[in-house]
Amino acid sequence: MKRLKEDNLKHFFAEETLKKYSVVFIIILAVMLICELFIFNFKWVNSAFDKKVDAEMTLSGINESGTDLKFTSDSATIEYKNLNEELKYLYFKPGSNKGGVADITLSAVDEANSSYFSAPSRTVLTDVKSSEYIRLRFSGEVKDFKITVNGMNGKTISKDNIGLNVRVPLMFSWIRFLLLSLTLMLLYVLRPKSFVYNYKTDLSKNWQRIVTLALVAIQIITFWNMIHWNTGVLEWHKSYEHHRQYYSLIDAIKEAHLYLDFEPSSALKNMDNPYDFRERYAQNVAFKWDHAYYDGKYYVYFGAAPAILLYLPYNLITGNDLPNYIAVFIFGIMIMIGILLLLWEIIKKWFRNTPFALYLLLSVVFGAAACLAYAVQKPDFYLVPSLGAIMFGLFGLAFWLSAERKNEDGTTSLISWRLAVGSACVAIIAGCRPQLLIVTVFGIILFWNSVFKERTLFSKKSLKQTVAVCLPFVIVGAAVMWYNYARFGSPFDFGANYNLTTNDMTKRGFVWGRTGLGIFTYLLQPFNMDAVFPFIHDFNAATVYQGLTLTEMLMGGVLWLYPILVIGLYGAFKKNSFSDRRSYRFVYFSVIFAVILAILDAQMAGLLTRYFTDFVWIAFIGTIITAFAYYEMLRDNEHSRRKFAGIILTFSVITLVLCFLSIFAHTEDSIMKANPTLYFTVQHLIAFWM
Template identity: 25%
Template structure:
């Protein structure tokens, strides 16, 4: 395996090096002929004065299929960038087209910050003409074009790590992998140790990245004259307000804005901005002459405020927790409790499930929950989603572990509760209470996740039914009946009541979270999503197809036209298109599969699908079309997909409760009749293809140009570095 990876790295990804070993390297670059559409500045950079004649010519001798553009010195580029007023159209990433001997070449994005991207592939025997395909007035930091060049040999550690990860996943999930013959055993010390070792690199990466974020922290405030102020430290401001004992944010409010007839009207705001009124904060809530954050306050209270209080006291000056650092901590929690939740659920579904099937279920939850999107966009918009996902996974993990085998004796034993002496199972009151606390805490993060509490009804239905039946038959005292109810409601009230009071202090009503007062693209105090958009929005959320392009990353943003204007974030695809691994969830509709699942788990998974549908409808109507809103319901569909994943990988007979626990462990192919072996081979191959498609689409989606927080803007060096792997 290692040899194959090294061969791919040294040969396939370095083909340009081997192909240009015989290049003459002779170049008349110092004598590049400039087209009349380019003007050389005193600092050596070029200005496009006429796009129809903006080209550079250089002679070639045919010994190399590559040319190289030489960028201006970094000091020259930095000096020009610092003087933004005189260089408003300076571009360090721009589009070129290399024509060889009069034959039209292909467009290519290049970046002066990534040396590998400056090589242009072009076949020419005599002349290369490089066009600068940019608008009039654009300044490009190019010194010259060189022909007949050698492409240097390059070993890329990130690429090697990626290939190693692919090889490990392929080895783990291939149909004949030994992991298919090892039973998932949550009680095994060896498996627990293996899980801890697997999570260790993620923990190290998280800690290291948090340290880097904190050491390199700087205020994320951006303002341009005549425009809004974009302040991405919203959670840090909310924490600072809490530390100072008030609910509003300590941000300036211009008098003209406060006295405006309707500050929520975009036309009024545009007029004020034109008149130079500033700052007007984008996507902050404004009410009664004060700025507020309408995002859930709990992350500010539990993460940002403690850090800022301690760090500021230690440093002797105000310090803020970078949002990226908080997101890394939250996402690591999502990873840990997502894994634990999946293991517990899969073990309930199939006590003899294999490690391979369980690991595929873990991947399905982590990918299908849209956690990758949150990791990609680590700003304040993602904080409430990540916090709620962590709390929900933790809460459900606790609830799934609440049911215990009852022992002989009384009905109350060491924090266990059961309806009566005849009950075979009991409930752990600490698990009930802690799970309820976590799920209720979603009201202070992303409130839609609080609906996960409804999953407790089918999960504990037999205990609920026994409780009311015994009460009706007077076999249970009211005091005993109130114990589990209080274990759930008391912790929930403990966290929800202060949050409702916080809402009342800010916006005058316990149930008003402030989203109607946000300063955004429209007047949210009056706007409602048009019902006519609802069918299309739901369709886009689920099944928006991919738009394939002819250049890296070969995917593009797909248009999502609506009947009437409504919020629509640029999307690459719908949920089932981005995450094909969620498709097995539809198998839950099959009665044969459902009958094999123990009743409590079956009811919970069916309820999860129903809840996902309800949240999809809610988001489509209340929020519009947003990639991040898939997080509200994607994880629920991922849970519903797990029975089919186990059935496809291990066989349908493996799905079931403890009544099937006597079944022998899988010995991969040898212990089953020919038909069963073929079914397993086919099922495992299907799962591998679905996961591979999910990973490939997810990887390419990260590089799509036109999506929000596009990598080409936020991390151009990584974008152009990875792009060069595939285009040279």
């Protein structure tokens, strides 16, 4: 009987039925409920029978008035003498109103230390209740105990806001419970043995369109909420002039000129070298930070396309300036759609057996790693042209891929309007971030046979298609070259070298000594990891390069931060795994282009986190195609297919987790400083053991 029950149970869980999934989901909910009550709230359980310790306080930098304590020093202390008690918990609430915050350092004389031993400092906030209850780990009985309080000068709290060995209340987090439950349910649905891999991607089916649109809607809502996390950055367009450059450009265009309406100071005009950063400060010269200065005028060296396409219409319609984070949000939405469109065209052309679940999963990972995670952390002006270039690159490649159609006789034909739209999108990249025009080479790969074998492009019989491909480049190229010539006297000078920044970029040049550092830092540098939330942390790049190299706080190389990119790197060395040589060339050149762009960014500007957006999305194209190709190749080997699906799922989850953690890891313009309530709420939800 027992054996029969076991067989029935195995059979039940082996079958892909709605009943089984219902049971599994109920189990997940039950397990998560138990975890939320007894693991994530272990302090509540652990302190259930504790008795509060009442002891006399010795105060320094604090005035006592009845039951109130008023802090009169930036560094005040509260000391308990001769306790001789085992201390398990400290309760410290830095105020009775919202917004209270303090940094506290706890010290003790215990059985292992005859003089004060200090633990690492902790931040406590009235808006984050879990931060107020601190688990103490001193050795044995504590004789003396001291609390050093920073950041509360002038504040008053009640004595009841401080307690030793208090009972920690139950702090049930519905957000944590629901998110973890839904995540585990989703992972179960996406496990390699799941039925979802039986459904091939086919967006001509209504149910797949509905699911895809639902995913886009969820991403948009999530992105909109997350983009508001770093509240400090949202207001930069109001307070920092260099974040208002598109506004200044729009004002100039409306007045029918290209220079900005700022008259450079006479001191700047009279300098022998106005680009000498140290000399400007030595002479106390007034200047516009990060603006292009040329021939006695200020200009915007950032691509003008976003200003014309977004900022100008908004200004003309509303009379106001478009907040930069809104531009980031708009481009972010279009990038989500562009990724789905590009992946769909790749599937239609080369990998018809790709599961719908894989299509959706990789589209989400693609967007998060390529740019959207960084956009959440810093949705500022500098990101706008980069996101615009990525968006146009995605749509351009998608339309180019969709332009080629197989005829019934086996020949191919090209759809002119799709060619034209694709070329227009790619060409507009020049008006956003010119170095990303490197994706034009993908067009050469794609249409190589059309030009040299089938003669359906650049031949007498294909004049219409040839015009469709070339005319957008001619029009946009002419506009961009005129724009450059009108400002800087050369059609090929975009003006970035005239930037008034920390160094003279007119003398920067191309130095091979920076190449190795750029490749290592951007691609191969391991991240800095420890046991403190957010577990990965930014750091300064180390170098002994004897010259000028510009760096900011970095996170690590992209192969560490986005490990799923290893799949594309692997595919670049597996030529015979691709049935269509063009798909392999996309993979191979995506890796080459990523390396080239990393070198160019290191040479032209330096080592900055935001430049990841230049090449990660291109590298991701190779990863996507490799993943689809291998899944296609293994479709007749069920065991290997499931194993590979597990690899993709594992790399995807790790990449998404690292993307999320990286949002909180930046110390420059960090969320921790701008929005401490959010930062420490997330910290305590994840690092519940604190």
